[in-house]
Amino acid sequence: MASLFTFDLLAKEGMARAGVFHTAHGPLLTPVYAPVGTQASVKAVTPRQLHEVGASLVLANTYHLYLRPGDALVAALGGVHRFMGWDGPMLTDSGGFQVFSLAGGSGKQSLRKIDDDGVTFRSHIDGRTHRFTPEKVMEIEQNLGADIAMVLDECSVPDDYDYLKRQALPRTHAWAERCKAVHTRADQALFGIVQGGIYPDLRQASAAALIPLDFPGYAIGGLSVGESKADMHVALDATTPALPEDKPRYLMGVGTPEDLVEGVARGIDIFDCVLPTRVARNGQALLRMGKLNMRNARFAEDSAPLDETCDCYTCRHFSRAYIRHLFVAKEMLGATLLTIHNLHTMLSLMGDIRSAVVAGRFAEFRAAFWDARKGGIRESGNLSSSFA
Amino acid sequence: MASLFTFDLLAKEGMARAGVFHTAHGPLLTPVYAPVGTQASVKAVTPRQLHEVGASLVLANTYHLYLRPGDALVAALGGVHRFMGWDGPMLTDSGGFQVFSLAGGSGKQSLRKIDDDGVTFRSHIDGRTHRFTPEKVMEIEQNLGADIAMVLDECSVPDDYDYLKRQALPRTHAWAERCKAVHTRADQALFGIVQGGIYPDLRQASAAALIPLDFPGYAIGGLSVGESKADMHVALDATTPALPEDKPRYLMGVGTPEDLVEGVARGIDIFDCVLPTRVARNGQALLRMGKLNMRNARFAEDSAPLDETCDCYTCRHFSRAYIRHLFVAKEMLGATLLTIHNLHTMLSLMGDIRSAVVAGRFAEFRAAFWDARKGGIRESGNLSSSFA
Numbered sequence: 001m002a003s004l005f006t007f008d009l010l011a012k013e014g015m016a017r018a019g020v021f022h023t024a025h026g027p028l029l030t031p032v033y034a035p036v037g038t039q040a041s042v043k044a045v046t047p048r049q050l051h052e053v054g055a056s057l058v059l060a061n062t063y064h065l066y067l068r069p070g071d072a073l074v075a076a077l078g079g080v081h082r083f084m085g086w087d088g089p090m091l092t093d094s095g096g097f098q099v100f101s102l103a104g105g106s107g108k109q110s111l112r113k114i115d116d117d118g119v120t121f122r123s124h125i126d127g128r129t130h131r132f133t134p135e136k137v138m139e140i141e142q143n144l145g146a147d148i149a150m151v152l153d154e155c156s157v158p159d160d161y162d163y164l165k166r167q168a169l170p171r172t173h174a175w176a177e178r179c180k181a182v183h184t185r186a187d188q189a190l191f192g193i194v195q196g197g198i199y200p201d202l203r204q205a206s207a208a209a210l211i212p213l214d215f216p217g218y219a220i221g222g223l224s225v226g227e228s229k230a231d232m233h234v235a236l237d238a239t240t241p242a243l244p245e246d247k248p249r250y251l252m253g254v255g256t257p258e259d260l261v262e263g264v265a266r267g268i269d270i271f272d273c274v275l276p277t278r279v280a281r282n283g284q285a286l287l288r289m290g291k292l293n294m295r296n297a298r299f300a301e302d303s304a305p306l307d308e309t310c311d312c313y314t315c316r317h318f319s320r321a322y323i324r325h326l327f328v329a330k331e332m333l334g335a336t337l338l339t340i341h342n343l344h345t346m347l348s349l350m351g352d353i354r355s356a357v358v359a360g361r362f363a364e365f366r367a368a369f370w371d372a373r374k375g376g377i378r379e380s381g382n383l384s385s386s387f388a
Numbered sequence: 389m390a391s392l393f394t395f396d397l398l399a400k401e402g403m404a405r406a407g408v409f410h411t412a413h414g415p416l417l418t419p420v421y422a423p424v425g426t427q428a429s430v431k432a433v434t435p436r437q438l439h440e441v442g443a444s445l446v447l448a449n450t451y452h453l454y455l456r457p458g459d460a461l462v463a464a465l466g467g468v469h470r471f472m473g474w475d476g477p478m479l480t481d482s483g484g485f486q487v488f489s490l491a492g493g494s495g496k497q498s499l500r501k502i503d504d505d506g507v508t509f510r511s512h513i514d515g516r517t518h519r520f521t522p523e524k525v526m527e528i529e530q531n532l533g534a535d536i537a538m539v540l541d542e543c544s545v546p547d548d549y550d551y552l553k554r555q556a557l558p559r560t561h562a563w564a565e566r567c568k569a570v571h572t573r574a575d576q577a578l579f580g581i582v583q584g585g586i587y588p589d590l591r592q593a594s595a596a597a598l599i600p601l602d603f604p605g606y607a608i609g610g611l612s613v614g615e616s617k618a619d620m621h622v623a624l625d626a627t628t629p630a631l632p633e634d635k636p637r638y639l640m641g642v643g644t645p646e647d648l649v650e651g652v653a654r655g656i657d658i659f660d661c662v663l664p665t666r667v668a669r670n671g672q673a674l675l676r677m678g679k680l681n682m683r684n685a686r687f688a689e690d691s692a693p694l695d696e697t698c699d700c701y702t703c704r705h706f707s708r709a710y711i712r713h714l715f716v717a718k719e720m721l722g723a724t725l726l727t728i729h730n731l732h733t734m735l736s737l738m739g740d741i742r743s744a745v746v747a748g749r750f751a752e753f754r755a756a757f758w759d760a761r762k763g764g765i766r767e768s769g770n771l772s773s774s775f776a
Contacts, residue, residue: 040710041719047705069688069713077691077709085705300457303465313436317473321465322428325457331429332720 005189005216007248011358015267018357021248023089023147024187030269033350034059035343040084043277044335047085053340054347057089059272062140063098067123071143079145091148094137100155134178142185149190151179158197158227173209180213191217198231200238207242218243219250240267257288257349261369264353276342281335283327286342288349289373299324312344393577393604395636399746403655406745409636411477411535412575419652421738422447422660423731428472431665432723435473441728442735446474447660450528451483455511459531467533478534482525488543522566530573537578539567546585546615561597568601579605586619588626595630606631607638628655645676645737649757652741664730669723671715674730677761687712700732
C-alpha cells in the first residue's frame with residue numbers, strides 16, 4: 001500500500017501525464033474529471049448512478065455546506081462521505097470562489113467585503129452575515145472531511161494586473177501559509193492554489209511562492225471566469241511547467257470536453273465542472289462532438305439513442321423521442337437520464353484520454369478528437385459546436 | 389406455458405386470493421400493487437430503480453399519453469413498453485377518470501360534455517377540444533399496447549343513486565359492449581369496469597351486466613373518490629362476490645397501505661395509486677405504520693434511516709438528516725430517494741400479504757398489521773396515522 005498522498009506518475013507524453021494519487025478513500029487514477037455535488041448531492045443522480053457512469057472523485061462545495069446544513073452537523077453525522085453516501089475520494093473547495101462571486105463593493109447592497117485577514121459576506125439564502133478567514137475555512141473543511149481540501153484564496157478578475165500583483169496574490173499566498181499552519185487532519189490532503197489571472201509572470205510568481213510550502217498538490221484557480229480560451233491556454237502553459245512534477249495539478253471549475261483534452265495536453269491531472277450536470281437539467285445532451293438540445297421538435301419521432309456510440313444506461317434503453325417527451329412533459333426523469341449520459345460522456349472521454357497517455361499515443365488522440373469535432377459539426381445539422 | 393390471460397388461483401383464505409395472471413410480458417403474481425407512470429414515467433425513478441424496488445406491473449394514463457406525445461407516435465416507436473423502457477407487464481386506464489375529473493356542465497367554462505355516444509373535453513394543456521368514444525379509446529389503448537387495457541366508463545359522483553341507475557350505469561354497460569366489439573389486439577387483455585357508486589344493489593347490477601361479456605378481468609371503478617372508508621368497504625363487499633372467481637379483480641386508484649390489506653381481505657387482486665410517489669415529492673416517507681414529514685426540523689440531526697426495518701436502497705445508504713437536508717436545499721435527489729422508499733414500502737407490504745395468503749395465515753397478518761399500526765401511532769411522536 002502506497003503511503004497517503006503520494007502521486008505515482010505512470011506515464012508522460014509531452015506535458016500530458018497519467019498517474020495515481022493515493023487518498024484515504026482509495027487510489028485516484030489521473031487524469032480525472034470530478035462531477036460537482038454542490039450541496040452534497042450531484043443533482044438528479046444517486047451515488048450508485050455516479051459509480052455506474054464511472055465517477056471516481058466527487059466535489060462538494062464548502063460555502064454551500066457551511067451555510068446548509070452546517071459543517072458541524074456533517075461532522076456529527078460522520079463526515080461528508082457518509083452524509084451523502086459516497087465512499088470514494090472526495091474534494092471540497094474553500095468557498096472562496098462562491099464568496100468572491102457575490103457582489104462586492106462598499107455600498108449597502110454589497111454582499112461581501114475583503115480585508116487582509118479574511119472576507120465578510122452575506123448568505124445568499126437568508127442575508128445573514130458570515131466571515132471566512134483561512135483558519136475558519138480550515139475548521140470547516142476538516143469538519144466536512146473530504147480527502148482533498150483547498151486553501152482559501154482570493155478569486156479576483158483575471159485581467160487587472162496591478163490589483164492581482166499588489167493585493168490579490170500577496171493575500172492569496174499569506175492565506176495559503178495560514179491554512180497550512182492550522183491544518184491538522186492527517187487523512188486529508190490540503191492543496192495550494194496558484195492565482196495570477198491571465199498573466200504568465202504572475203502565475204509563475206504565484207507558483208514560486210507556494211512551492212516552498214510543499215503542498216501534496218496544487219490547484220490552478222481563477223480561470224474559466226470569462227477570459228478567452230487562448231488566454232487560459234497561455235496561463236496554463238506558464239503555470240504547469242513551474243509546478244513540481246511529483247504533485248497532482250488541479251484546474252478548478254473547468255470544463256468542456258475540449259477543455260479536458262487541452263488541459264491534459266498542458267499537464268493538468270484533475271478537473272471539475274458543473275457543465276454536464278447543469279446543461280442536462282436544461283435539456284442539453286453532451287456528445288464528444290457537440291451538443292443536442294433535446295427540447296427541439298426535430299427529435300419528436302427520433303427512435304435513435306442520444307449517441308449511437310455510447311453505452312451508458314440512458315443510451316442503452318431510451319430514444320431521443322422519449323427523452324424529448326420527458327422534457328416537454330416536465331418529467332424529472334429527463335434530467336436524470338441526461339445527467340447520466342452527460343457524465344458518462346465526460347468520464348468515458350477522460351478514460352480514453354488516460355488510456356492514450358498510458359499507451360503513448362495522446363498526440364494522435366488529440367489530433368483525432370479535433371478532426372472528429374470539425375467533421376461532426378460540418379456533417380450534422382444536429383450538432384452545435386459551442387457549449388453553454 | 390399457460391395460455392394468455394388465464395388466471396391461476398393458487399391460494400384462497402376467506403375472500404383473499406393469491407394467483408398468477410399470464411400476460412404477453414410475463415406472469416403477473418397477484419395480489420399486486422402497480423406504481424403509476426402517468427406520462428410514461430413513474431415520476432423521479434428510472435425503470436431499473438422500479439425493478440429494484442420490486443415493481444412488476446406499471447400503469448400509464450391513456451388521457452395523458454393521447455394528448456402528449458400522442459398514441460400514434462408511441463405506436464410508431466414500438467409501443468409504451470419500449471417507449472418508456474419497461475419490459476414487464478403494463479396496464480393503461482381508459483382516460484375516463486381524467487376526463488370526468490375535468491369540470492363539467494353546460495356553461496362556457498365547461499371542460500367536458502357527456503352524451504350517450506361519448507364525451508367531448510378540452511385539453512388541460514392547451515384548451516383544444518377532443519372527443520373520446522368507446523371506439524376511439526380502444527384505438528388509443530391498442531396503439532399504446534399495454535398488456536391490460538380498460539374499457540371507457542362513466543365515472544360520476546358515488547352518491548347520486550338516481551343518476552347512477554338511470555344514466556351512468558346503462559351508459560357504462562353500453563360502452564363496455566362497444567369497446568369489446570372493436571377490441572382486436574390478441575396480446576392485450578381488455579378488462580370491464582364495474583360502477584355503481586356506494587350502492588350494493590347497483591354494484592351487483594353492474595357486475596351482472598358485464599359478466600356476459602366475458603372479460604378476462606374486471607375492475608372496480610369510482611371508489612376512493614371522496615366517499616368514506618366504510619362506504620368503500622360496503623361497495624367492495626357487495627361487488628367481489630358477484631364477480632367470477634377465475635378472473636382477476638382490479639380496484640382502480642386505491643390506495644394506502646391499509647387499503648391494500650383491506651382490499652385483499654375483500655377479494656381484490658390488483659391495485660394502483662399515485663399516493664406513494666406523489667407524497668414522496670412533497671417530502672413524506674411512508675412506513676407501514678404511518679408517515680414521516682421529512683421537512684420537519686426534528687429530523688435535522690437524525691442519523692437513523694427512514695425505517696430501521698426497511699432494506700431499500702434509500703434506507704441502506706442514507707440518514708433521515710440527509711434526506712431532510714435534500715428537501716430543505718431543494719435537491720431533486722430527495723424526491724428520488726423517497727419515491728424509492730415509498731414504493732418499496734408498498735411493494736414489500738404487498739409481497740408479505742401475498743406470502744401470508746399463500747401460507748394460509750392472512751387473517752393473522754391482517755390482525756397483526758392493525759395492532760402494529762395502533763401501537764406505532766401510540767408509541768411514536770414521529771408517526772402520523774392518516775395518509776394525505
